[in-house]
Amino acid sequence: MLFHTWPFLVFLLVVLPGFYALRKTRLWLPWLTAASYFFYGWWNPYYLLLVVYSTLLDFGLVALMDHCPGTGQTTDGLARPIRFRFGDRVLKVAFVVSAAATLGCLAMALFGLPTLRPTMGVLSLILLLMALGALFRSRKIWLLISLVNNLALLLFFKYARFVVENLNAVFTSLHSSFKLSDPSTLMPFGFEYLLPVGISFFTFQSLSYTIDFYLGNVQRERNFIRFATFVCFFPQLMAGPIERAKHLLPQFHQFPPVRLQNFTDGASLFLVGLFKKLALANYLSFYVERVYDNPKAFDAPALVLATFAFAWQIFFDFSGYTDMARGVAKLMGFNLILNFNNPYLATGLGDFWSRWHIGLSSWFRDYVYIPLGGNRGGIFKTYRNLFLTFFISGIWHGANWTFVIWGTLHAAGILITRELERSAVYRERVPRLVKQLAVFSFVCFAWIFFRANSLGDALLIVQRIFTAAWQDPQIPALMLLLVALIWLYQFAYESRLRPLLQTGVVRVGAMVFMVLYLCLCASGGGAFIYFQF
Amino acid sequence: MAALKPLESPELPFVNEVRLRPQHWAVAAGVVLLVVTLTPWVWKKLERFAIGPDYRIPYALSKDYWLYEQRLQRASPTNIVLLGDSVVWGEYVLADGTWSHFLNQETGVPNRFVNAGVNGLFPLALEGLVRCYGGSLRHQKVILHCNLLWLTSPKADLSTDKEESFNHAALVPQFSPRIPCYRADASERLNALVERNVPFLEWVSHLQNAYFGQQSIPKWTLAEAGGDPPRYPNAYRNPFSQITLTVPAEPADDPQRGPLSPRHKPWSTNATGTTQFEWVALDQSLQWHAFQRVLEVLRQRDNDVLVVLGPFNEHLMARENLPAYRKIHEEIVAWLAQNQIPHWIPEPLPSVLYADASHPLTEGYQLLAKRLFDDRVFQNWISPK
Numbered sequence: 079m080l081f082h083t084w085p086f087l088v089f090l091l092v093v094l095p096g097f098y099a100l101r102k103t104r105l106w107l108p109w110l111t112a113a114s115y116f117f118y119g120w121w122n123p124y125y126l127l128l129v130v131y132s133t134l135l136d137f138g139l140v141a142l143m144d145h146c147p148g149t150g151q152t153t154d155g156l157a158r159p160i161r162f163r164f165g166d167r168v169l170k171v172a173f174v175v176s177a178a179a180t181l182g183c184l185a186m187a188l189f190g191l192p193t194l195r196p197t198m199g200v201l202s203l204i205l206l207l208m209a210l211g212a213l214f215r216s217r218k219i220w221l222l223i224s225l226v227n228n229l230a231l232l233l234f235f236k237y238a239r240f241v242v243e244n245l246n247a248v249f250t251s252l253h254s255s256f257k258l259s260d261p262s263t264l265m266p267f268g269f270e271y272l273l274p275v276g277i278s279f280f281t282f283q284s285l286s287y288t289i290d291f292y293l294g295n296v297q298r299e300r301n302f303i304r305f306a307t308f309v310c311f312f313p314q315l316m317a318g319p320i321e322r323a324k325h326l327l328p329q330f331h332q333f334p335p336v337r338l339q340n341f342t343d344g345a346s347l348f349l350v351g352l353f354k355k356l357a358l359a360n361y362l363s364f365y366v367e368r369v370y371d372n373p374k375a376f377d378a379p380a381l382v383l384a385t386f387a388f389a390w391q392i393f394f395d396f397s398g399y400t401d402m403a404r405g406v407a408k409l410m411g412f413n414l415i416l417n418f419n420n421p422y423l424a425t426g427l428g429d430f431w432s433r434w435h436i437g438l439s440s441w442f443r444d445y446v447y448i449p450l451g452g453n454r455g456g457i458f459k460t461y462r463n464l465f466l467t468f469f470i471s472g473i474w475h476g477a478n479w480t481f482v483i484w485g486t487l488h489a490a491g492i493l494i495t496r497e498l499e500r501s502a503v504y505r506e507r508v509p510r511l512v513k514q515l516a517v518f519s520f521v522c523f524a525w526i527f528f529r530a531n532s533l534g535d536a537l538l539i540v541q542r543i544f545t546a547a548w549q550d551p552q553i554p555a556l557m558l559l560l561v562a563l564i565w566l567y568q569f570a571y572e573s574r575l576r577p578l579l580q581t582g583v584v585r586v587g588a589m590v591f592m593v594l595y596l597c598l599c600a601s602g603g604g605a606f607i608y609f610q611f
Numbered sequence: 612m613a614a615l616k617p618l619e620s621p622e623l624p625f626v627n628e629v630r631l632r633p634q635h636w637a638v639a640a641g642v643v644l645l646v647v648t649l650t651p652w653v654w655k656k657l658e659r660f661a662i663g664p665d666y667r668i669p670y671a672l673s674k675d676y677w678l679y680e681q682r683l684q685r686a687s688p689t690n691i692v693l694l695g696d697s698v699v700w701g702e703y704v705l706a707d708g709t710w711s712h713f714l715n716q717e718t719g720v721p722n723r724f725v726n727a728g729v730n731g732l733f734p735l736a737l738e739g740l741v742r743c744y745g746g747s748l749r750h751q752k753v754i755l756h757c758n759l760l761w762l763t764s765p766k767a768d769l770s771t772d773k774e775e776s777f778n779h780a781a782l783v784p785q786f787s788p789r790i791p792c793y794r795a796d797a798s799e800r801l802n803a804l805v806e807r808n809v810p811f812l813e814w815v816s817h818l819q820n821a822y823f824g825q826q827s828i829p830k831w832t833l834a835e836a837g838g839d840p841p842r843y844p845n846a847y848r849n850p851f852s853q854i855t856l857t858v859p860a861e862p863a864d865d866p867q868r869g870p871l872s873p874r875h876k877p878w879s880t881n882a883t884g885t886t887q888f889e890w891v892a893l894d895q896s897l898q899w900h901a902f903q904r905v906l907e908v909l910r911q912r913d914n915d916v917l918v919v920l921g922p923f924n925e926h927l928m929a930r931e932n933l934p935a936y937r938k939i940h941e942e943i944v945a946w947l948a949q950n951q952i953p954h955w956i957p958e959p960l961p962s963v964l965y966a967d968a969s970h971p972l973t974e975g976y977q978l979l980a981k982r983l984f985d986d987r988v989f990q991n992w993i994s995p996k
C-alpha cells in the first residue's frame with residue numbers, strides 16, 4: 079500500500095478515527111499494531127510472518143539477555159554450565175525449550191518435508207545458540223543470535239542470489255561443473271522468493287533495540303505489543319526513517335497528546351511529501367528511465383542531465399516518502415526523526431551524510447563506525463573505519479556491484495573532503511557555493527553507479543559523458559524549471575532570506591500551489607525507489 | 612541505562628518551513644476550494660467546441676467524458692438522443708454517413724437526432740457513462756441501441772477469468788458487480804471512482820484529452836515523435852500555450868473512415884468466412900445485465916426509451932450458430948415486451964452493407980435510418996404524446 083494511492087487514504091480514514099476513538103482504552107496500541115500488520119500484509123501476507131518472527135525473536139532475546147549478568151558483572155566461566163546450574167528459572171526453561179526445539183528442528187531438517195529442510199536447519203542452529211546462551215548466561219550470545227538472525231534474513235533475501243550468481247560465475251571460469259542452486263529452492267512450502275519490502279529497515283530497527291539494550295542504552299521493553307508496534311509502525315515500516323528505541327518506544331507508552339497541531343503539522347508534511355513524490359520524483363523518473371535504460375542512444379548532455387535529474391528524483395522520492403511517513407505519524411501525535419535536511423546544500427561529504435538519510439547514516443555511525451573504533455586509533459584506522467562503513471552502506475543498498483562502487487566512491491570522497499577540510503585555505507578561502515557545487519557534482523557522479531542498470535552501463539555512461547558528442551538533450555524545460563525553483567528555495571531557506579520564506583503568505587501560497595499543481599499535473603503512480611532496499 | 616520515560620512532546624523538526632498553522636490551513640483550503648469549484652464552471656463559459664452536424668464526438672476525444680457531458684447539455688430537450696457503442700457512433704463512416712445523420716435527413720430537421728454513441732463503448736461502460744455523464748438526458752427521448760456483439764463470447768462479455776484489457780475501463784463498475792477479467796488494483800479502481808465524481812478532476816482529464824493528446828502535462832512534455840535519434844518536440848514548449856480554449860474538432864478528412872478509406876468495405880471481402888460464436892446465456896451475461904441496468908437508469912430519469920435490437924450481421928454467422936443466436940434474440944425481445952419497453956427489431960441488412968459483425972457501412976446506415984423512419988412503432992414513439 080503506497081502513501082500516494084487511494085487505498086492508503088481509505089486505510090487512514092479507518093485507522094485514524096479508530097485510533098482516536100480508542101484513546102481512553104488500552105486498545106489504541108493493539109489497534110496500531112493490527113493496522114501496521116494489515117498495512118504490511120497488503121503487499122504480501124506471507125511475508126508478514128518474517129516481521130512477526132523477527133519481532134518475536136528480538137523481543138525474546140532481550141528478555142533473556144535481561145536475565146543474564148551485565149557486562150560488568152563476573153560469571154563463573156565454564157564451571158556453572160558444566161554443573162548445569164542456571165541460577166535463574168527463566169534461563170532454565172529457555173535452555174530446556176530451546177534444546178528440545180533444536181532436536182526437533184534438527185530431526186525435521188534431516189527427515190522432514192524436503193521443502194522445509196533448509197529452514198529447519200537454520201532454525202536448529204539459532205535454537206542451539208539459544209540453548210548455549212541460556213547455559214552460559216551470556217548476553218553476548220543473545221546479541222550474537224539477534225545479529226545472526228537479522229543479518230541472515232537480510233543476506234538470504236537480499237544478497238543470496240547475487241552471491242550464488244557470482245560464485246557460480248567463478249566456478250564456471252575455473253571450469254568446474256559445481257554449481258550452487260538458486261536460493262529460491264530453499265524457500266519453505268515453495269513460497270515465492272521475493273525481496274520483502276522494507277526488510278532492510280525493520281531488521282535494522284529491531285536490531286538497534288537489541289544492540290542498544292546490550293550496550294545499556296535502553297531499558298528492556300516488557301510489553302510485546304508495544305515492541306511489535308515499534309518494529310512495524312506502519313508509517314515508517316517500509317522505508318524508514320529508521321528509528322531508535324530510545325526515541326520511538328517511549329512515545330508508545332501512553333496515548334500521545336491530542337492537539338490541533340498534530341493535524342496541521344501532519345497534513346503539511348504529508349502534502350509536501352505527496353508533491354515531492356507525485357509532481358517531481360515521478361516526473362523526473364520518466365526522463366531518467368528514458369536515458370538510463372538505453373545510455374548508448376544518448377550523448378553527453380542528455381547523460382549529464384539525466385544524472386542530475388536522477389539526483390533530484392531520488393531525493394524527492396525518498397524525502398517525499400519520509401515526509402509523508404512523518405506526516406502520517408504526526409496525524410496520530412507521534413514524532414519521527416528528520417531524515418533529510420537539504421542534502422544538496424552540503425559543503426562537504428561528511429556534511430552531506432549528516433543531511434541525507436540521517437536515520438541510516440546515524441545507524442551506521444553508531445553500530446558500525448564507532449564499534450570498529452571510530453576516529454580513535456589514529457588517522458589510518460579512522461580512514462579504514464570510514465571506508466569500511468561506507469563500503470557496507472553501499473552493500474546495504476543492494477546486491478549489485480554498482481552499489482559496492484557507489485559506497486566505495488563515497489568512502490573515497492569522504493576521505494578526500496576530510497583531508498581538504500584540514501587545510502585553512504580550503505576552509506576559509508573557497509566560497510561556500512563552490513563547495514556546495516563541488517559536493518553536489520561528486521554526489522551526482524556517484525549516483526551514476528547507483529542508478530545504472532549494470533556496471534557496464536555505468537562505465538559506458540561515464541565514458542560517454544567525457545567523450546560523446548554534445549547534442550540537444552531534449553530535457554523538458556518544465557522539469558528543469560521545477561527543479562531550479564526547488565533548489566533556489568532551498569538556497570534561500572539556508573540564507574538570510576529565510577525569514578521571508580517563513581511568512582504566512584509564502585507558506586500558504588506554496589501549499590496552494592502544490593495542491594493545485596498536484597491536481598493538474600500529477601505524474602501518476604509508481605513505487606518508491608527505497609522500497610527495493 | 613537511559614530511562615525509558617514517556618516523552619511529553621518530542622520535537623518535530625521541520626525543514627523548509629512549509630508548515631501551516633490552523634489559520635493558514637483555513638485560508639489555503641478556502642483558496643483551493645474556490646479554485647476547484649469555480650474553474651470547471653468558468654471553463655464551461657469560456658471554452659468553445661463545435662458540435663458538428665449531429666453532435667458526434669471526435670474520435671480522438673472518445674474518452675473525454677467531460678466534453679461528452681458538455682455536448683449533451685448543449686442538445687435541446689426536444690432532441691432525440693441515440694445512445695450506444697461504435698455502431699451508433701459510426702466506426703467506419705464519416706460524420707455524414709452515420710445513422711443519426713441519415714435520421715436527420717429523413718426528418719428534414721438538422722440536429723434533431725443527436726449522435727451520443729462513443730467509440731469503443733460496451734454496455735458495462737455505457738452504464739457508467741449514462742449514470743455519471745448522462746444526467747442532462749433527463750426527460751428526453753432516447754434511442755438505445757442493443758448490440759448483440761457483446762454476447763458473442765465470454766471474452767466479449769468480459770466474463771472470462773483471464774485478464775483482458777479493454778477501452779473505457781474507467782466507466783465500468785469498479786467493485787460491484789465484479790468483472791472477472793478486469794484486474795486493476797484497488798488504487799486504479801478507486802481512482803476511477805473519484806475521477807467520475809469530482810468535477811475538477813473530470814475537467815483535468817478533459818484538459819489532458821483535448822489539449823495534451825490524452826496524457827498528463829508532464830508526460831506530454833516528454834512525448835516522443837519517432838525518428839532516429841528520436842525527437843521530443845514538446846520538450847521546450849510551454850505546455851500552457853497548448854490550452855487554446857477551443858476544443859479541436861474532428862478532422863474533415865479522416866483516412867480511416869468514409870467511403871474512400873480502405874477499411875470501408877463489405878466484411879465478405881476480407882475472406883475470413885463465417886464465424887462460430889460462443890453465445891453467452893442471457894442470465895449469465897454481464898453485458899446484458901448492464902444493459903438492463905442502463906434501461907432502469909433511463910426509466911428512473913423519466914426518459915422515453917426506444918430500444919433498437921441489432922441489426923446483427925447474420926450473414927457472417929455459421930449456419931449451425933444461428934439457432935443459439937435466434938434463441939438469445941427471442942429472449943431479449945420477450946424481456947422487452949414483458950417490461951413494456953418500446954422496441955424495434957430491424958430486418959438484417961444485405962450482407963454487402965456490413966463492414967463486420969455489427970457495423971454497417973454508409974449505405975447500411977442510410978437503409979437502417981429509412982427503415983426505422985418508415986416503421987410504425989417508431990412513428991408512434993416519435994410523435995408527441
